[in-house]
Amino acid sequence: MEKPYVIGIDMGGTGTKFGIVDAKGEILGQGSIVTPDYPDINDYINALYEGVLPLVEKTGGFSKIKGIGIGAPNGNYYKSSIELAPNLPWKGNIPLGDLLKAKFNLPVAVTNDANAAAIGEMTYGAARGMKDFIIITLGTGVGSGIVIGGNVLYGHDGFAGELGHTTIRRTNGRLCGCGRKGCLETYASATGVARSAREVLENTTEDSLLRQIAADKITSKDVYDAAVQGDKVAKEIFDVTGTILGEAFADFIAFSAPEAIIIFGGLAQAGDLIFNPIKEAMENNVLPIWRNKVKVLPSELKASDAAILGAGALGWEAK
Amino acid sequence: MEKPYVIGIDMGGTGTKFGIVDAKGEILGQGSIVTPDYPDINDYINALYEGVLPLVEKTGGFSKIKGIGIGAPNGNYYKSSIELAPNLPWKGNIPLGDLLKAKFNLPVAVTNDANAAAIGEMTYGAARGMKDFIIITLGTGVGSGIVIGGNVLYGHDGFAGELGHTTIRRTNGRLCGCGRKGCLETYASATGVARSAREVLENTTEDSLLRQIAADKITSKDVYDAAVQGDKVAKEIFDVTGTILGEAFADFIAFSAPEAIIIFGGLAQAGDLIFNPIKEAMENNVLPIWRNKVKVLPSELKASDAAILGAGALGWEAK
Known part of the structure; x- marks a missing residue:
């Protein structure tokens, strides 16, 4: 048996x-x-x-x-x-x-x-039936798994798929835990979102629920909670984060032309708040042959x- | 038979x-x-x-x-x-x-x-025996072929591998033929090098053989000819171009962890003039796990x- x-x-x-x-x-x-x-x-x-x-x-x-x-x-x-x-x-x-x-x-x-x-995701989730897709995990860090022709991409040494450490900001990029600057992870991870929150709050005088929290204590969860209550500044933080992710996705598509990019992790729970700016920035930045062609989907697996x-x-x- | x-x-x-x-x-x-x-x-x-x-x-x-x-x-x-x-x-x-x-x-x-x-290159050239490598073709445009596990990467729609159209400059990027801005191609193609030549010449008062040519007539071939004669400005143009390529390569490595990146086309003929700045920028920008691990090689096929x-x-x- x-x-x-x-x-x-x-x-x-x-x-x-x-x-x-x-x-x-x-x-x-x-x-x-x-x-x-x-x-x-x-x-x-x-x-x-x-x-x-x-x-x-x-x-x-x-x-x-x-x-x-x-x-x-x-x-x-x-x-x-x-x-x-x-x-x-x-x-x-x-x-x-x-x-x-x-x-x-x-x-x-x-x-x-x-x-x-x-x-x-390929076996049980949103990528069932897909042979070419990318999963981006948004958590404490930003990880990725790349599937090509139904197989995980490991590269020549087993370490392929470190998309959280591609450079999304070459000028004045944020310092990353890896020692480099401007990595996607420094913007799109939970700590990156919290950091963006502090920046956005500093750069505006707009009132916000987030101002009730000490700036260095704000978490990405707080930003989410404020955004679902309609907080304008919190929404702006999601826009900033989603835009950077969408810009990065446009380059990932130029590499492997996936059928879909699937987002996994806490931030994916934010729904349209994060998916809308991602899709908009991705479509604005992707090469014309891929416009309106590559799906951006939330994970279908329970975290x-x-x-x-x-x-x-x-x-x-x-x- | x-x-x-x-x-x-x-x-x-x-x-x-x-x-x-x-x-x-x-x-x-x-x-x-x-x-x-x-x-x-x-x-x-x-x-x-x-x-x-x-x-x-x-x-x-x-x-x-x-x-x-x-x-x-x-x-x-x-x-x-x-x-x-x-x-x-x-x-x-x-x-x-x-x-x-x-x-x-x-x-x-x-x-x-x-x-x-x-x-x-895989069948007869510099990538014989390799299963994971990237070839970058530097010509009028910048093209790429990505090999994963011995197979060319085509993606879900057959168009994968447009690395010349990944964004290498998000701020004040050069306008590309594809309608987008800051594509690698606008810097590393033959026309990109000519454009860099005009910029570098404008930004310095340094004497150069290239000043004998009308600025809008300078070709990447002229830059090469001047550089092999020891022209400082021409070398600087190769440094600028190689640095941008090396920065881009560091991100490509984070994607597919290739054994080597092979450079094909006119610019590859420039030897150390272009390979040295590429390698230096790539090593300075790549994630530590890939430092001194990924080869940068010239094509071994007659163009x-x-x-x-x-x-x-x-x-x-x-x-």
């Missing part, structure tokens, strides 16, 4: 979530551990095993599991490793795939979190499940 | 070159016709046939020909057509593949000129043969 389940693991800097997933994208059971609680990677692997074991037992044992897929920051698909991930407790290169394989005695595939989201589903989907082809 | 030859056709706005190519990349015979001499596409196809026929007869007849590959401006691989090419005498969509198939009774594959160059070779290589897999 075909093995009916996979294990999907979503490793993040703060938490690691995992679940048992079936072929339809149902999560049959899930759990989590606190990533930084395990400064030794071996303890982390053991804790993961202890967390997963009862879920596996509930669904019929390890003989029903086809493989493990794991999405991890700086996860490298080719090497099944994590390399130099700044937000994880382990330094250097971690042979994550080998460690999991040894512990679970199952095939393992490793990728980064944005690529896992792309696979999830809390997407990475588990995506990583799980990768588990089907793990070796 | 395997059919040992293909026909490679390089269609340009001024001339169309064609040749019979063997599996090793030898051109066994070649000829050309003047593209705008045939305002009717059917006359063009007939003239092409008349030109190719004696070459085919010399190499053993049509039974030895596996297929035809043709690189054409705005050539679409999926549709085997030319769509809205501004520099060709025929308007609208031309079903080039069908017309050639009907006339030659051979399998035909159509692509654009930069993709043909990429295939040529006059590359497009015939590339189109020919496409002919092997024509259907």
Whole structure:
């Protein structure tokens, strides 16, 4: 009999979530551990095993599991490793795939979190049936997963698809965590939006709900809450953010001519507030052959499940 | 017996070159016709046939020909057509593949000129053995061919890889032929270099060989000739051009993580004059994970043969 389940693991800097997933994208059971609680990677692997074991037992044992897929920051698909991930407790290169394989005695595939989201979207979400699309994840950072002809683009070294670190402002660009200036991430991430909020508030005398919050405490969530109440300044902040994203998307289209660009993460929840300026700027900046041709869509996966589903989907082809 | 030859056709706005190519990349015979001499596409196809026929007869007849590959401006691989090419005498969509198939009774594959160059480079040139690389063609315009996992990237509609029309200057960008502003092409094409020459000459009082030429007559060839004679201003023009290319390359790497970026066309002949500033700017702008990792190489194909070779290589897999 075909093995009916996979294990999907979503490793993040703060938490690691995992679940048992079936072929339809149902999560049959899930759990989590606190990533930084395990400064030794071996303890982390053991804790993961202890967390997963009862879920596996509930669904019929390890003989029903086809493989493990794991999405991890700086996860490298080719090497099944994590390399130099700044937000994880382990330094250097971690042979994550080998460690999991040894512990679970199952095939393992490793990728980064944005690529896992792309696979999830293609298997269960807004990109079902698409062979060429890009997913942009808007969170603490800006990540991306690029799908070409039905396959995730890994490039010659496994690191392709760092669209959050393409340069969108070459003059007076904001300093990025990567050490460079003007990266898309510095404008379109949650912290980028908060930063734009402070700039917009400084540059106008317009009244705003956001002025009730200390400038250095404003979050992208506050901007959203104000915008849905009709706050003009908050809407302006979404316009600024969406315009920059749309400009960037026009260049991404010139590269890979995707059928759609799918937006995943908190900011995608803002609906028209962010999608309208994105689409407008994208259409204004894209080469004429692509005008009114490339879709911009919100993710169709529940944010809390997407990475588990995506990583799980990768588990089907793990070796 | 395997059919040992293909026909490679390089269609340009001024001339169309064609040749019979063997599996090793030898051109066994070649000829050309003047593209705008045939305002009717059917006359063009007939003239092409008349030109190719004696070459085919010399190499053993049509039974030895596996297929035809043709690189054409705005050539679409999926549709085997030319769509809205501004520099060709025929308007609208031309079903080039069908017309050639009907006339030659051979399998035909159509692509654009930069993709043909990429295939040529992969089959016979600097990208032999590479599966992930980008070729940038620097000519009247700036074209590109992107290879992912050994396949040319066509995108969902066949038009992917328009890197000459990614935006490299968002503020005060130069007006591009495509109607947009700040495209890479407006800086790195032959006309872009000539334009930079006029700007640099205006912005300095430094003496230069280029001042002997009327400002509006300066060509990129003049800049090259002056630079090899040690002209400081001409070198500065190459620095400006190379820096912009290097900045653009850093973003291309973030997209597809290629093993190499290969430069094809007149400007590539300038050697260190252009390669040094490109490499310096690319390394200064690329994300740390790719530092000193991605090669920048000159094409290894003779400029006059590359497009015939590339189109020919496409002919092997024509259907």
